[in-house]
Amino acid sequence: xxxxxxxxxxxxxxxxxxxxxxxxxxxxxxxxxxxxxxxxxxxxxxxxxxxxxxxxxxxxxxxxxxxxxxxxxxxxxxxxxxxxxxxxxxxxxxxxxxxxxxxxxxxxxxxxxxxxxxxxxxxxxxxxxxxxxxxxxxxxxxxxxxxxxxxxxxxxxxxxxxxxxxxxxxxxxxxxxxxxxxxxxxxxxxxxxxxxxxxxxxxxxxxxxxxxxxxxxxxxxxxxxxxxxxxxxxxxxxxxxxxxxxxxxxxxxxxxxxxxxx
Amino acid sequence: xxxxxxxxxxxxxxxxxxxxxxxxxxxxxxxxxxxxxxxxxxxxxxxxxxxxxxxxxxxxxxxxxxxxxxxxxxxxxxxxxxxxxxxxxxxxxxxxxxxxxxxxxxxxxxxxxxxxxxxxxxxxxxxxxxxxxxxxxxxxxxxxxxxxxxxxxxxxxxxxxxxxxxxxxxxxxxxxxxxxxxxxxxxxxxxxxxxxxxxxxxxxxxxxxxxxxxxxxxxxxxxxxxxxxxxxxxxxxxxxxxxxxxxxxxxxxxxxxxxxxxxxxxxxxxxxxxxxxxxxxxxxxxxxxxxxxxxxxxxxxxxxxxxxxxxxxxxxxxxxxxxxxxxxxxxxxxxxxxxxxxxxxxxxxxxxxxxxxxxxxxxxxxxxxxxxxxxxxxxxxxxxxxxxxxxxxx
Numbered sequence: 001x002x003x004x005x006x007x008x009x010x011x012x013x014x015x016x017x018x019x020x021x022x023x024x025x026x027x028x029x030x031x032x033x034x035x036x037x038x039x040x041x042x043x044x045x046x047x048x049x050x051x052x053x054x055x056x057x058x059x060x061x062x063x064x065x066x067x068x069x070x071x072x073x074x075x076x077x078x079x080x081x082x083x084x085x086x087x088x089x090x091x092x093x094x095x096x097x098x099x100x101x102x103x104x105x106x107x108x109x110x111x112x113x114x115x116x117x118x119x120x121x122x123x124x125x126x127x128x129x130x131x132x133x134x135x136x137x138x139x140x141x142x143x144x145x146x147x148x149x150x151x152x153x154x155x156x157x158x159x160x161x162x163x164x165x166x167x168x169x170x171x172x173x174x175x176x177x178x179x180x181x182x183x184x185x186x187x188x189x190x191x192x193x194x195x196x197x198x199x200x201x202x203x204x205x206x207x208x209x210x211x212x213x214x215x216x217x218x219x220x221x222x223x224x225x226x227x228x229x230x231x232x233x234x235x236x237x238x239x240x241x242x243x244x245x246x247x248x249x250x251x252x253x254x255x256x257x258x259x260x261x262x
Numbered sequence: 263x264x265x266x267x268x269x270x271x272x273x274x275x276x277x278x279x280x281x282x283x284x285x286x287x288x289x290x291x292x293x294x295x296x297x298x299x300x301x302x303x304x305x306x307x308x309x310x311x312x313x314x315x316x317x318x319x320x321x322x323x324x325x326x327x328x329x330x331x332x333x334x335x336x337x338x339x340x341x342x343x344x345x346x347x348x349x350x351x352x353x354x355x356x357x358x359x360x361x362x363x364x365x366x367x368x369x370x371x372x373x374x375x376x377x378x379x380x381x382x383x384x385x386x387x388x389x390x391x392x393x394x395x396x397x398x399x400x401x402x403x404x405x406x407x408x409x410x411x412x413x414x415x416x417x418x419x420x421x422x423x424x425x426x427x428x429x430x431x432x433x434x435x436x437x438x439x440x441x442x443x444x445x446x447x448x449x450x451x452x453x454x455x456x457x458x459x460x461x462x463x464x465x466x467x468x469x470x471x472x473x474x475x476x477x478x479x480x481x482x483x484x485x486x487x488x489x490x491x492x493x494x495x496x497x498x499x500x501x502x503x504x505x506x507x508x509x510x511x512x513x514x515x516x517x518x519x520x521x522x523x524x525x526x527x528x529x530x531x532x533x534x535x536x537x538x539x540x541x542x543x544x545x546x547x548x549x550x551x552x553x554x555x556x557x558x559x560x561x562x563x564x565x566x567x568x569x570x571x572x573x574x575x576x577x578x579x580x581x582x583x584x585x586x587x588x589x590x591x592x593x594x595x596x597x598x599x600x601x602x603x604x605x606x607x608x609x610x611x612x613x614x615x616x617x618x619x620x621x622x623x624x625x626x627x628x629x630x631x632x633x634x635x636x637x638x639x640x641x642x643x644x645x646x647x648x649x650x651x652x653x654x655x656x
Contacts, residue, residue: 055556077554107555152282180442
């Protein structure tokens with residue numbers, strides 16, 4: 001069984017929702033990434049997404065663009081990220097995923113990339129610029145290694161298309177809450193609520209929401225409609241600003257909102 | 263074979279490597295383009311504007327003095343005489359009119375040298391659409407006057423400070439804007455790049471260059487040319503010239519990329535000559551990248567060619583041998599810039615000067631009876647200050 005499935009099953013048993021945290025690999029350093037993820041697990045993160053930085057991240061807002069840029073300047077590359085994954089395999093229990101763009105995966109070699117994922121304990125991959133129609137090669141290569149390709153849906157995805165994608169999905173559905181790039185936002189639109197409800201209803205696998213989420217209040221509003229929330233830019237900003245203590249505090253508070261104690 | 267196929271592919275190239283958020287927008291554009299571009303009133307309106315507003319057809323000029331330098335007949339397709347000074351207007355009039363018919367209220371665009379930005383700002387002014395142009399900070403600096411021209415035409419110009427602060431980063435930023443605002447915004451891509459259906463739309467609107475050339479050369483010479491030669495950045499003027507001759511196998515296509523300071527240095531933008539396969543800005547093609555797939559920073563004396571990607575249809579022409587791709591260095595282009603100015607009184611854009619410079623350097627390969635058509639994609643006024651400063655004159 002893939003660790004992502006195990007995790008969601010366990011959380012469901014406890015009546016909890018998943019906190020999925022994104023961190024850009026190599027920030028503040030290779031070692032630092034491993035340390036941060038270890039502590040994130042202790043503070044309440046259920047699943048981790050590790051970003052392989054890309055030079056031209058078109059789906060990302062200014063915070064992750066900046067994080068990617070400095071990480072690349074520090075010399076982070078696909079191999080160093082797999083080293084981080086190998087370290088994590090020895091020291092954490094929660095599932096970890098990779099998030100990157102299609103070109104680094106293609107260039108590394110789709111088969112080789114998939115094998116390295118399996119070897120270093122990676123449970124899944126998210127590729128925001130690889131839509132379903134173009135994903136056959138990647139999907140098949142990952143399947144051989146029991147690594148999941150996580151598909152994305154948005155408030156604008158027509159229902160028919162959503163059904164087709166969900167049918168071929170594994171792990172969880174990454175539901176993008178708003179139009180635009182990653183980064184904190186204040187409000188969710190009506191379209192987002194409507195489509196989220198539809199997706200939750202037709203999906204046989206868990207649905208997690210991401211893009212624009214940054215506080216416990218938003219999380220409380222989303223809680224009953226999702227199986228998990230994904231938070232990236234908001235956490236990465238804390239690391240960029242060197243406010244690590246605040247990061248643990250935010251993680252604890254958001255996790256509390258997902259457990260539903262309040 | 264139909265190019266592209268129904269998946270937007272040119273062989274293995276092209277496709278739609280774009281975020282899920284954009285897929286419905288791209289599908290809407292594909293449907294809109296399919297139905298509107300066939301519509302008689304759309305075609306008539308565009309054709310009227312191309313002739314009455316943009317000054318088409320542009321001449322196919324036999325450059326006799328320059329021909330003497332080369333040793334065979336050289337015709338120049340005078341896109342520099344199209345309104346706003348380059349071929350870019352062919353595409354922007356088509357796309358902004360399309361956007362209007364699709365009910366969009368706002369236009370965005372990226373620009374390198376500023377020519378596409380100016381052409382988009384012009385079309386937006388004509389159709390009364392709000393317009394916002396993204397331009398790399400480095401390019402804003404080297405093309406200050408074009409920045410002012412766009413503002414004069416009522417557009418906002420946003421200076422992009424991320425990455426290498428040139429064309430590729432301007433495209434990233436325009437795509438991010440589109441991802442957020444596609445419901446009421448049309449993104450006018452300026453070259454035959456991007457996710458399907460963009461490479462097809464831009465090619466179709468630029469094909470007027472080749473269609474006119476074919477008619478004109480048949481009238482003047484009673485035969486097809488031996489060579490079609492054009493510069494290739496993203497590749498829109500070249501594909502516009504080549505595509506209508508695709509089935510005329512006797513006509514050789516030569517695409518000239520920016521060799522920068524030399525193709526064995528890291529300072530060039532010769533994507534098809536030096537790049538590898540990969541996906542950038544929504545399509546699968548050739549790109550200049552490192553071993554981990556990170557996109558390289560490029561260099562060219564001309565901002566319009568300073569781009570690490572290239573249109574997927576060019577990648578397909580390369581793969582199938584339909585076209586040859588070569589390069590001209592910064593210095594070759596500067597030679598072309600001077601020699602055409604001196605022999606013909608025509609100052610070419612630095613982009614087009616790459617095609618001219620390559621023809622001069624390789625003049626020995628042409629036979630006396632050859633007929634060569636070079637696409638003079640734009641006028642060089644915009645580059646005069648830059649060249650003067652490179653040569654230490656100003």
